[in-house]
Structure formats: C-alpha cells, structure tokens
Amino acid sequence: MTAVLSRMNDMPDTSDVTAYVNELGRRAATAARSLASASTERKNKALTAAAQAMRDNRARLLEANAKDVDSVKAAGKPAAFIDRLILDEDRVNAIADALDQIAALPDPVGRVLHTTERPNGLTIERVATPLGVIGMIYESRPNVGADAGALCLKSGNAVILRGGSESLNSTRVIVECLAEGLKAAELPLECIQMIDTTDRNAVQALLTCAEYVDLVIPRGGKGLVSLVRDQARVPTLLHLDGNCHTYVNAAADLTKAAAIVKNAKLRRTGVCGATESLVVDRSIAKDFLPMALDALGDCEVRGEADAREIEARIKPATDEDFYTEYLDTTLSVKLVDGPDAAIPFISEHSSAHTDAIVTEDAAIAERFLNEIDSAVVMHNASTQFSDGGEFGMGAEIGIATGKMHARGPVGLEQLTSFKYRVRGNGQTRP
C-alpha cells in the first residue's frame, strides 16, 4: 500500500489546535508559492495520478468509510446523513473519474481576462492568479473533500480541508490518495492538507488564521451562518443553506408545473438546489394543489389553513417551516395573491440561492427574473439544475450564497483572483 507512505512523517502536533492550524497554514502558504507557478501539465499529472491512487486504494477507502458509517449508525444519525457519508465501489469510481475530469478542464490560472492599450502607450493586462491558501469547511461527504482538493490544486491554490468529523477516516484515505498524486508530480504535499482532529475549535482557528489563509469556504446549513459571521477574521465565500422556492403562477401550464415541482423537490432531496417551498397563486390552488400532491407522492407537504382547506393531505405548517431547508422529503406550501405577493414572500424567506417561477406569461417571468435577487433565478425549469456541471462549468466546489467575488456555482474560474500587469517604456504620470 504505497499511499500510506506518502503521509507526511512530520505531521504537526494537534494538541494545541490553534498552533496546529496555524502551522498547517504556514506550510500551505509556502506550498502555495510554488504551486502558483506550476505548469498545467504538472497539476494535471498530480490529478490523474491521484485518480489512479483512488482506484488502487478503493478497498482501503471503503474499509475506512465503513468505520465512519458504523459510528454514525451507532449514534443514530438520520438516513439522509448516512447516505451522504456512505461510499461504495461506484461512488469511489465516481470520485476518481471526477479527478480525471478536473484534469481535463482548462487551467484557469494565467488567463488574460482583459487587455487595454492606453493612449500613453502603457499596456494593461488583467490576468488570472491563484487566491493563495483556501480553507474548506464542509459536511461529512467524502467526495466533497476530493473535489475541493482537486479544484483548488487545478486553480493553483493550496487547500486545508476540514470535513465533517464523522467522515474523518474516509477523509484521511482520500487525502493520502491526493498526496500520491502530488508526489507523482513532484509538487509539495502541503498543497493539500487536512485538519486531522475532530476538535471543533479547529474551525474557529481556521476562520481566524489571517496570517496565512486567504479565503475560507464554509459549506453547510444554518448552523454555520452565525459561527462564520461571528468568528471569521479572513475573507469567506459562503456556501450556506439553500431555502429554494418554486412559484407556480396563475398563468402556468399546470401539467408542466407539477412535473417541475416533483423534480425540484424529489430528484435528490439532499442537495442545496432542492426546492423546499412551493408558492402557489391562490386563483389556481384548487386545480393545482391536488395535482402537486399526486406528483409528490409520499412527500410530506405542510401548509397554512387556506391550503389545507383545499387539499386535506397537507399537514399544518408553522412560521418556522417557511424558513426551513428540510433536505428531506418535506415541502412547505404557501398560497399568495399573484406576483405582487409572491415576490416579497420569496425575497423575505429565500436564502438567495435559487428560486424559480413557472408561468407561460413572459412579462411576469421577466419581472420575477429581475426582481428576485438570488444567485440563480429560473423560469420554467427545476431548481435542481442549480449546479456547476449543469451550468457548463465542468465541476464545482459548491454554490456561493453571498454577493461578493462569486455568486452561484463556484468552479475553477471562481477560485482565482487576478492582478494587473502594466508594461511601459519609461512612462511617468503628468
């Protein structure tokens, strides 16, 4: 088992977690400097070698993952949680394939984004550069760590992975496989490190490591929001909750709408682009709610008295329901009086991730697309399309829910910064 050999034999001491994370940061910053100028070929070699290591070590990865899954089952975690954590042969192969796919994507570093020649003869180029050191906080989903490591590597950034503590054993093997790739390409192993402790203070340490960390990407639900807001002393690119809406307007094709709602809620309930709240114009509720409930099958639908009067299968909703990202087979439903009520309701309750309208009225659709200020706004399509792959980006690290730097799917290009290269021949400014 070669992968084991590649773990750094000078792993820093984890007993003082702040000092530990700081040391990881220091090493990452050094690695980032050489990675920034690494050739595309070298980075791709690391990625394909890592993919091969992932395949070669499949049995070992599955064994480590089984350990994680056993603990989580013993702790009585919900099925959706276990589903995100668990690996099988197909999923390991998919992780390896994703690494090969990221190798095949264009290198985002060094792209000349804009060139201008000034009247005084100065040539000004805006050119894409790596961000530096990225801290990645994510759920107990082993594939996210592999994707994040690969995307950061390809975009020339060193990364420090902090996966959910329930996936620690899986993450270790994944990082070892990525290290195999780095070794094969003669890149510093510190380009991809993990926080190898379940100490929860490590998250705070990462969020405050301003000396070395250029960006933290926190992925997670509502619980992370206040933690990040209170503690972050470094720039963050929030990947927070997806409380997504599908609004079925009175002018909708109801058959189309029922199919969209079913897909938006149920295709995969655990993804952040899943619709959590259905908003329906009151004037079509009598026709549409039964169709929607039929389409949604066993999904639990929660609504207020007005909706329950129309459709007895709907269970009572509290106010809290309309702010909830279920990530499960549960959906809230709200009746409204047209776009004048739907747009403010969605603006108030949405987490500004993805919101969709279903309507055949083009003017109302345009109004919705303009007035809803979410990262992704859709017309007559399932919110589950909110995904970097579906957007043609090749791969994504997640969906940014803030407005700064990147919004929506974050792929390779979004993991870069830029600088201006100015070339002159002795110009001085008058």
Added chain:
Amino acid sequence: MTAVLSRMNDMPDTSDVTAYVNELGRRAATAARSLASASTERKNKALTAAAQAMRDNRARLLEANAKDVDSVKAAGKPAAFIDRLILDEDRVNAIADALDQIAALPDPVGRVLHTTERPNGLTIERVATPLGVIGMIYESRPNVGADAGALCLKSGNAVILRGGSESLNSTRVIVECLAEGLKAAELPLECIQMIDTTDRNAVQALLTCAEYVDLVIPRGGKGLVSLVRDQARVPTLLHLDGNCHTYVNAAADLTKAAAIVKNAKLRRTGVCGATESLVVDRSIAKDFLPMALDALGDCEVRGEADAREIEARIKPATDEDFYTEYLDTTLSVKLVDGPDAAIPFISEHSSAHTDAIVTEDAAIAERFLNEIDSAVVMHNASTQFSDGGEFGMGAEIGIATGKMHARGPVGLEQLTSFKYRVRGNGQTRP
C-alpha cells in the same frame, strides 16, 4: 439655498450610535430595492443635477470646508493632511465635473456578462446586479465622498458615507448637493446617506450591521487594518495602505529609472500609488544612487549603512521604515543582490498594492511581473499610474488591496455583483 431643504426632516436620533447606524442601514436597504431597478436615465439625471447643485452651492461648500480646515489647523495636523481636506473653487468644480463624468460612463447594471445555451435547451445568462447597501469609510477628503456617492448611485447601490470626522461640515454640504440630484430624479434620498456624528463607535456599528449592509469599503492606512479585521461582520473590500516599491534592476536604463523614481515618489506624495520604497541592485548603486538623490531633490531618503556609505545624503533607516507608507516627501532605499533578493524583499514588505521594476532585461521583467503577487505590477512605468482613470475605467472609488471580488482600481463594474438567469420550457433534471 435650495439644497438645505432637501435634508431629510426625519433624521434619526444619533444618541445611540448602534441604533442610529442600524436605522440608516434599514433605510438604505429599502432605497436600494427601488434603486436597483432605476433606469440609467434616471440615475444620470440625479448625477447631473447633483453636479449642478455642487456648482450652485460652491460658496456654501467652501464656507463649510473653511470651518473644517480651521479646526484641523488649530489641532496642528500636518500639511499633507490639510492639503487632502482643503477645497478651493477649482477643486469644487473638479468634484462637480467628476459627477458629470460618472453620468457619462456606461451603466454597469444589467450587463449580460456571459450567455450559454445548454444541450437540454436551458439558456443561462450571467447578468450584472447591484451589490445592495455599501458602507464607505474614508479619510477626511471631501471629494472622495462625492465620488463614492456618485459611483454607488450609478452602480445601483445605496451608500452610507462615513468620512473622516475632520471633514464633517464639508461632507454635510456634499451630501445635501447629492440629495438635490436624487430629488430632481425622484429617487429616494436614502440612496446616499452620511453618518452625521463624529462618534468613533459608528465605524464599528457600520462594520457589524450585517442585517442591512452588503459591503463595507474601508479606505485608509494601517490603523484601519486591525480595526476592520477584528470587528467586521460584513463583507469588506479593503482599500488599505499602499506601501509601493520601485525596483531598479542592474539592467535598467538609469536615466529612465531616475525619471521614473522621481515621478513615482514625488508627482503626488499623498496618493496610495506613490512609491514609498526604492529597491536598487547593489551592482549599480554607486552609479544610480547619486542620480536618484539628484532627481529627488528635497525628498528625505532613508537607508541602511551600505547605501549611506555610497551616498552621504541618505539618512539612517530603521526596520520600521521599510514597512512605512509615508505619504510624504520621504523614501526608504534598500540595496539588494539582484532579483533573487529583490523579489522576496518586496513580497515581504509590500502591501500588495502596486510594485514596479525598471529594467531593460525582458526576461527579468517577466519574472518580476509573474512572481510579485500585488494587485498591480509594472514594468518601466511610474507606480503613480495605479489609478482607475489611468486604467481606462473612468472613475474609481479606490484601489482594493485584498484578493477577493475586486483587486486594484475599483470602478463601476467592480461595484456590482451578478446573478444567473436561467430560462427553460419545462426542463426537469434527469
């Protein structure tokens, strides 16, 4: 005097500064919603009417400014500080002209940045949107407030201005003139507000007003760095110190180099793109230092023993000098042994704003442009070109020194976010 009339007659109470700033934020957020969909014509009308109000109220503005200048003189502030604060007829006209120029720039909102049609028929557009509410913290420079107000307005953002407390009287009149413009265009006056108190806690209140403020732009020197890092709970676009370097390489044309260094340091000493540190290859120091000192005239040059041995006019430098943004007629000088020493020295001491190399060796120039990770890197040009106007952006709110969102000059485009508009005809995701 019509301008006075336009001040809001329901100014919130400033006695509880946190509640006060929060109330400004709440009003700004409401105003931002209508401003986001305001037409280009309406925004331009507000800008040109504000320019006219500025000209009409020149005498009043100069009177208010004189009050500010008197207090500052009484407090014994340095000449450079007073120069940034003081207005005269020409400067007021320049402020008004800048408003007209911003009106003439293209509207950054609604630009379609990218369009893609997916194989499944979905059309995905990335379209520029305003950020929302921007808090602007800046020095006692009245023109900065006018520029920032106008740039935010044109980019569809509501702004809360927090100018240096020494410029409070000037800022009040400037905001009144901007309000005249908003009134003429029938836009909410709360699109441009100021923090009308010198209470220093207002800065913290603005940096923590996460409910309403989408972005704070802190402009200033080192003093702001730790304040922002410790206190900010909202995204920030740092405009911090400009410790800029000019490196004169052994292969430089020394005459060209002396002219560049003179311009880079002395054209205007108070701008953030001014060179603060001169780095010289030891092998040419004997020839170049006397030329540089001649060119620099009365400028105080501080260096270590090796430089002073060559050029007696150089005064002693401490370590601190190499981290100092003088913003004055003072310059530090460092002798190094070629690019292998110059690049790490600059990387260590630069504030990553703007750094330049002077050399006739193209390979060394390219290496410098690639390896120095500053917002702007230059070859054979004066660092004083680091400016949005000089870059062809038309106008700038400042120079961003972080790596996220925008880097270097921040003009209208950099004050926008974007969202994805997805149009389908009933697509569901397989």
